[in-house]
Amino acid sequence: MGSPYADLKSSIELELSKAIMAQGYKSADLANTIAISGAHGDVSCSVSFRISKEAKMSPQDAASGIVSRMGRIKHVSSVTADNGFINFHLDRQSFSKEMVEYIRRGSQDSAPAMKRKKIIIEYVSVNPVDPWHVGKLRNALLGDVISNLYEACGYQVERENYMDNLGLQASEGVWGLMNQQRIGISTEPNAKFDHFIGRVYVAVNTLMESRPETVEEVKKTLALMEQDGTYESKLSREMAEGFLNAERQTAFSYGIYQNVVIWESDIMRERLLDKMLATLERKGLAKRPNEGKYKGCVVVELADLSDTPKELTGLREEAKVLIRSDGTANYIAKDIAFHMWKLGMIENTFKFSKFIERQPNGEPLYTTSRTGTQIDFGNADAAITVTGSEQKFEQLLVKAVISAIDKQKGALIKHVSYGLVELEGKKLAGRKGTWIGYTADDLLAEGGKRAIAAMKENNELTKEEKETIARKVALAAIKFEYLKLSPDKAINFLWDRALNFEGDSGPYCQYTYARASRIIEKSGIKTIDEIKDTGVFDNDAVFGLVKLMSARGEITEKARREDRPNVITDYLSGLAAAFSSFYETVPVLKEESESRKMSLLVLVDAFRNTMKGTLALLGIDAIERM
Numbered sequence: 351m352g353s354p355y356a357d358l359k360s361s362i363e364l365e366l367s368k369a370i371m372a373q374g375y376k377s378a379d380l381a382n383t384i385a386i387s388g389a390h391g392d393v394s395c396s397v398s399f400r401i402s403k404e405a406k407m408s409p410q411d412a413a414s415g416i417v418s419r420m421g422r423i424k425h426v427s428s429v430t431a432d433n434g435f436i437n438f439h440l441d442r443q444s445f446s447k448e449m450v451e452y453i454r455r456g457s458q459d460s461a462p463a464m465k466r467k468k469i470i471i472e473y474v475s476v477n478p479v480d481p482w483h484v485g486k487l488r489n490a491l492l493g494d495v496i497s498n499l500y501e502a503c504g505y506q507v508e509r510e511n512y513m514d515n516l517g518l519q520a521s522e523g524v525w526g527l528m529n530q531q532r533i534g535i536s537t538e539p540n541a542k543f544d545h546f547i548g549r550v551y552v553a554v555n556t557l558m559e560s561r562p563e564t565v566e567e568v569k570k571t572l573a574l575m576e577q578d579g580t581y582e583s584k585l586s587r588e589m590a591e592g593f594l595n596a597e598r599q600t601a602f603s604y605g606i607y608q609n610v611v612i613w614e615s616d617i618m619r620e621r622l623l624d625k626m627l628a629t630l631e632r633k634g635l636a637k638r639p640n641e642g643k644y645k646g647c648v649v650v651e652l653a654d655l656s657d658t659p660k661e662l663t664g665l666r667e668e669a670k671v672l673i674r675s676d677g678t679a680n681y682i683a684k685d686i687a688f689h690m691w692k693l694g695m696i697e698n699t700f701k702f703s704k705f706i707e708r709q710p711n712g713e714p715l716y717t718t719s720r721t722g723t724q725i726d727f728g729n730a731d732a733a734i735t736v737t738g739s740e741q742k743f744e745q746l747l748v749k750a751v752i753s754a755i756d757k758q759k760g761a762l763i764k765h766v767s768y769g770l771v772e773l774e775g776k777k778l779a780g781r782k783g784t785w786i787g788y789t790a791d792d793l794l795a796e797g798g799k800r801a802i803a804a805m806k807e808n809n810e811l812t813k814e815e816k817e818t819i820a821r822k823v824a825l826a827a828i829k830f831e832y833l834k835l836s837p838d839k840a841i842n843f844l845w846d847r848a849l850n851f852e853g854d855s856g857p858y859c860q861y862t863y864a865r866a867s868r869i870i871e872k873s874g875i876k877t878i879d880e881i882k883d884t885g886v887f888d889n890d891a892v893f894g895l896v897k898l899m900s901a902r903g904e905i906t907e908k909a910r911r912e913d914r915p916n917v918i919t920d921y922l923s924g925l926a927a928a929f930s931s932f933y934e935t936v937p938v939l940k941e942e943s944e945s946r947k948m949s950l951l952v953l954v955d956a957f958r959n960t961m962k963g964t965l966a967l968l969g970i971d972a973i974e975r976m
Contacts, residue, residue: 356899369419409434443884475512478590479523479551481544483785511630515590522571526550616718626687646675694729756882769840797824826856835921882945
């Protein structure tokens with residue numbers, strides 16, 4: 351059994367279907383037509399607008415006909431047709447009592463949504479020379495929250511990080527480590543390794559611009575890195591492992607944990623690329639031209655891809671190179687092979703060992719390795735990759751190639767694209783080094799300082815408690831501000847907006863939770879037990895809060911279905927505003943009737959459960975006192 355609202359919605363759907371059939375209309379699709387309403391009834395349905403086209407009548411007439419055929423529904427006191435909508439008016443007392451008690455049991459499950467299907471979500475996957483700056487952080491936060499949403503909806507989620515330790519950027523880092531004197535950078539023993547190697551990467555790029563001959567040396571390094579057992583291949587692994595250790599420090603500070611790291615060098619060693627190419631050649635998709643500009647390469651011709659996305663049509667290049675003429679593979683080839691492994695199209699021959707025995711969340715972090723055991727990673731029912739919008743073309747091509755091999759498998763691939771991030775109007779780039787001073791580590795440190803300054807003076811808290819709270823507030827400010835826009839939108843991160851305690855921010859949501867906790871604390875009642883007077887739910891502010899809380903499961907499922915965490919931030923802002931309205935209009939602690947006061951305190955406690963659980967989807971901690 352689901353929540354009282356989920357059960358109510360199911361009952362409404364059943365009665366609507368019966369009424370539609372009784373009216374002689376063809377079976378109508380009710381998907382996404384029923385929702386909590388503020389403008390019409392308590393729950394509203396827009397299916398009449400779909401039916402009116404078929405029946406050639408106005409939506410209002412269609413709605414009226416359906417309403418006339420509706421049977422009785424638990425918790426529904428009346429059904430009306432208004433402006434084309436079918437509106438369900440609830441018995442406030444019976445529905446609210448059942449819903450609030452359900453919330454207080456901590457059972458706010460979202461819609462079941464394909465229970466236990468396995469989905470791989472790949473995120474971060476930065477080059478091991480490019481530390482998380484404020485732009486890369488968006489990738490990490492989106493991937494983490496999307497993973498949380500799928501888990502909340504009952505999926506088995508595998509959180510993966512792809513380590514590109516053989517790419518061109520990695521070769522620049524390896525070459526730089528072998529030529530530190532030439533680039534003018536010495537080892538920094540006390541520096542965080544990802545920051546240090548990031549500076550090496552910047553210095554190498556600067557040298558490559560002034561001395562073109564360096565480019566050829568870097569290319570030779572790349573070729574040697576792809577040969578198993580060479581000094582360069584070993585150094586690339588050591589560099590990337592040092593980077594990953596440092597990256598994990600940043601990830602843990604943001605409360606981000608993953609299950610497994612897949613290394614590009616292991617993809618090459620396990621010959622996934624060869625298996626992928628064999629499949630493409632068997633399907634007639636991989637070509638080896640003997641002349642022209644693609645001579646000596648292995649390419650995929652775009653014309654051979656069925657169901658080619660419109661974004662890939664009309665391009666100047668008629669083919670995409672997978673293997674260069676010098677025998678090295680490019681990023682797209684490795685990514686196609688990786689996706690085939692994700693979806694079980696290539697046998698899982700990887701060995702896995704523990705890279706971190708125990709992360710702060712108590713779980714190990716596994717990694718592909720030369721030695722270890724086989725573990726059931728990969729072979730998922732679907733795969734999502736979170737990448738920047740600049741990689742949209744490559745991701746569409748991966749999907750198109752997989753679809754050309756197996757259309758059903760291609761349909762299981764999704765790409766969540768995100769826009770650029772600016773900090774106070776400043777653009778950042780890894781290659782140019784403009785990220786220096788603007789890493790994710792710097793952002794969190796700055797947020798802690800600003801949060802301390804912004805918090806109200808509270809002499810009841812110790813210095814340590816204030817610092818702990820300030821860190822949680824800083825994380826809430828950063829995460830909420832990053833997530834409140836649709837992923838495809840660009841962000842200009844502004845501290846004044848992020849640390850706003852008066853609305854549409856993480857700290858504001860934390861503040862309303864703390865305010866609710868303070869109400870219960872000041873009541874002096876140690877055990878908030880049960881609703882004793884359902885009459886309190888006849889108040890508009892009270893019932894409005896109940897309705898909004900009851901929609902949490904539906905909102906979570908919508909955010910998961912659309913891969914948009916901003917659906918959750920919008921909901922949280924509305925929930926916080928609804929509680930503030932309740933707080934201003936219903937003086938709980940001044941209520942003279944003990945039964946009514948207890949009932950209102952139960953409601954306040956239910957709000958705390960809802961706010962805390964929903965903040966947790968974003969990786970934000972609720973705070974008892976601020």
